[in-house]
Amino acid sequence: MWRDELRGIYYIALKDMRTYYFKPPAVSWGVIFPVVWILAFYLRNPKNFEDLIPGLVAMTILFSTTAAEAVVINFELKLGSIERLLLAPISITSVLIGKVLGGFIFGLLMTIIVTSVSILYLGLHPNILALTAIAIPSLLVFSSMGAFFSVAVKEVFEAQTLLNLPRFIMIFLCGVVYPIAAMPGWLQYLARLMPLTYTVDGLRRSFSLSSTSSVSLDLLVLVVYFLILIIPAIKMLNKRFE
Amino acid sequence: MRDGWGRRRTEKNQWSVSGSLDSQNIIFRGISLNLSSNPVIQITDLTKRYGDFLAVDHLNFQIQDGEIFGFLGPNGSGKTTTIRMLVGLSKHSSGRASILGHDIRSNITEAKKHIGVVPDISNLYDEFSARKNLLFMAGLYGVPYDQRESKADELLKIFGLYERRNDRFDTFSRGMKRALTIAAALVHSPKILFLDEPTTGLDVVAARSLRNLVSNLHRQGLTIFLTTHYLEEADLLCDRIAILVKGKIIKIGTPEELKRLNEEKSIIEIKFTRDIRTRIEELSRRIPGTEVIVLEDDKVRIYGGYPPSIFEEVHRFAKDTGIGLELVNSIRPSLEDAFMRITGLSPMVMAIDKGGR
Numbered sequence: 001m002w003r004d005e006l007r008g009i010y011y012i013a014l015k016d017m018r019t020y021y022f023k024p025p026a027v028s029w030g031v032i033f034p035v036v037w038i039l040a041f042y043l044r045n046p047k048n049f050e051d052l053i054p055g056l057v058a059m060t061i062l063f064s065t066t067a068a069e070a071v072v073i074n075f076e077l078k079l080g081s082i083e084r085l086l087l088a089p090i091s092i093t094s095v096l097i098g099k100v101l102g103g104f105i106f107g108l109l110m111t112i113i114v115t116s117v118s119i120l121y122l123g124l125h126p127n128i129l130a131l132t133a134i135a136i137p138s139l140l141v142f143s144s145m146g147a148f149f150s151v152a153v154k155e156v157f158e159a160q161t162l163l164n165l166p167r168f169i170m171i172f173l174c175g176v177v178y179p180i181a182a183m184p185g186w187l188q189y190l191a192r193l194m195p196l197t198y199t200v201d202g203l204r205r206s207f208s209l210s211s212t213s214s215v216s217l218d219l220l221v222l223v224v225y226f227l228i229l230i231i232p233a234i235k236m237l238n239k240r241f242e
Numbered sequence: 243m244r245d246g247w248g249r250r251r252t253e254k255n256q257w258s259v260s261g262s263l264d265s266q267n268i269i270f271r272g273i274s275l276n277l278s279s280n281p282v283i284q285i286t287d288l289t290k291r292y293g294d295f296l297a298v299d300h301l302n303f304q305i306q307d308g309e310i311f312g313f314l315g316p317n318g319s320g321k322t323t324t325i326r327m328l329v330g331l332s333k334h335s336s337g338r339a340s341i342l343g344h345d346i347r348s349n350i351t352e353a354k355k356h357i358g359v360v361p362d363i364s365n366l367y368d369e370f371s372a373r374k375n376l377l378f379m380a381g382l383y384g385v386p387y388d389q390r391e392s393k394a395d396e397l398l399k400i401f402g403l404y405e406r407r408n409d410r411f412d413t414f415s416r417g418m419k420r421a422l423t424i425a426a427a428l429v430h431s432p433k434i435l436f437l438d439e440p441t442t443g444l445d446v447v448a449a450r451s452l453r454n455l456v457s458n459l460h461r462q463g464l465t466i467f468l469t470t471h472y473l474e475e476a477d478l479l480c481d482r483i484a485i486l487v488k489g490k491i492i493k494i495g496t497p498e499e500l501k502r503l504n505e506e507k508s509i510i511e512i513k514f515t516r517d518i519r520t521r522i523e524e525l526s527r528r529i530p531g532t533e534v535i536v537l538e539d540d541k542v543r544i545y546g547g548y549p550p551s552i553f554e555e556v557h558r559f560a561k562d563t564g565i566g567l568e569l570v571n572s573i574r575p576s577l578e579d580a581f582m583r584i585t586g587l588s589p590m591v592m593a594i595d596k597g598g599r
Contacts, residue, residue: 018370086330087329090382
């Protein structure tokens with residue numbers, strides 16, 4: 001039984017990788033956008049470029065996972081091709097997890113590329129274990145976020161538009177380019193409610209830069225966010241097929 | 243058990259055909275026709291509600307092993323909703339159904355292992371080639387790794403798509419897409435095949451080819467549950483037909499049994515020179531004890547009654563109203579007649595629903 005489910009998850013993720021990821025829109029949103037964004041800040045202030053690298057990696061995690069994930073499920077619901085997957089001897093939960101895994105793997109590959117190039121170019125020596133420990137749950141959180149928005153709305157463009165709201169708010173508030181400590185108090189409270197804050201914090205720690213919370217808090221918040229996003233997404237997808 | 247080519251067959255329901263969609267000349271290997279009284283699908287009071295709307299109304303029927311069972315009805319009659327419930331794409335509101343003994347509410351995952359489904363749309367993946375689509379489906383359904391390629395190639399040959407195996411799905415014609423969608427539903431050697439409107443939207447030649455393939459799969463022993471709004475298709479393919487109107491089965495039987503419902507009655511078809519819809523009541527009044535069903539604006543069919551009296555009265559009606567008679571025919575009962583008599587609907591309703599052919 002569980003073997004059927006695992007096999008289904010694997011094939012759905014593999015199919016999505018071939019069908020949707022590694023296509024120009026996913027690559028441009030997932031990698032080019034974060035790189036260009038960070039370069040803009042670098043050109044404004046070339047000093048302390050190393051300080052921007054955790055933000056760059058966090059943005060890559062955020063945008064590469066959500067770039068296609070936000071539209072994939074909705075697109076397939078529209079076309080009816082998701083029903084092809086639901087006809088297989090696996091549960092709806094496995095279908096959704098397969099979709100999330102697709103975004104996760106693409107995000108992981110993009111994150112590895114961006115992080116490796118940054119490390120090699122700047123000669124940085126991050127703690128790889130700490131970096132991996134924070135990147136993995138973060139990739140799961142943001143891939144689930146894409147799935148959540150994709151299932152929650154009816155039109156493909158709605159998912160992208162709605163998802164831009166939390167994505168851009170998080171870029172500004174979660175310490176990607178501006179330190180949270182330099183923000184007004186009420187904005188700092190708002191930042192503490194957002195998952196990307198804990199991704200950036202954990203990544204900064206792995207690059208031996210200043211961080212504000214503990215490893216365990218970062219991981220706990222990310223795990224809670226993963227559950228908050230994936231469980232309603234599964235319920236909403238189930239509801240569509242009642 | 244060995245098949246006609248001396249190959250050992252491991253399961254009663256494993257099947258293989260050779261031939262092509264285009265050739266019409268299909269040779270069978272290991273034919274296994276098995277029409278026993280062994281129900282593979284059992285449905286009891288199956289009901290589906292959407293709020294206050296009753297889409298499927300307490301269906302009760304069984305489908306036997308090796309049978310082609312047809313659901314015939316106009317658009318919106320509940321055919322697709324019933325299939326969607328049986329294959330796990332929708333949950334039923336009440337009642338029970340089981341596939342090969344697996345309850346569809348509690349054990350649908352197990353049931354899915356033994357069924358192949360061809361939805362009413364050809365929903366394979368545009369970016370994948372024909373072969374890659376089949377390999378993906380084989381992987382998803384857990385076909386052993388070392389059998390996937392041979393299974394995909396075998397199906398591509400059967401469906402006449404082997405030459406186009408490396409072409410993307412979105413470059414295929416509608417008929418080829420339909421054929422590949424059926425092939426994809428067979429990749430895991432299911433015991434039951436669900437076909438939802440298999441020939442809708444196909445041209446006459448492609449539809450005929452596809453019907454031949456369905457017929458051949460049936461002869462191999464595959465149980466097939468088919469929905470269609472084409473009377474001719476149901477008549478040609480099905481062992482038994484259930485006529486479904488507004489979510490309710492109103493008649494169930496073999497095509498011959500349904501046709502026999504009309505045998506005791508005469509059928510006269512009359513074409514007038516112009517629209518007589520507004521005069522139908524008057525015509526009905528003049529020939530009591532008959533049923534008058536409008537086929538087209540200027541064409542009716544009269545069931546029952548004594549033909550010479552009907553001819554005389556219709557002639558008088560034409561004279562009184564000034565509407566000329568273009569054609570008067572006494573016809574043999576067909577499934578179409580049975581459908582009209584049972585449902586009170588014109589077959590045009592079915593044609594209009596799906597664009598006709």
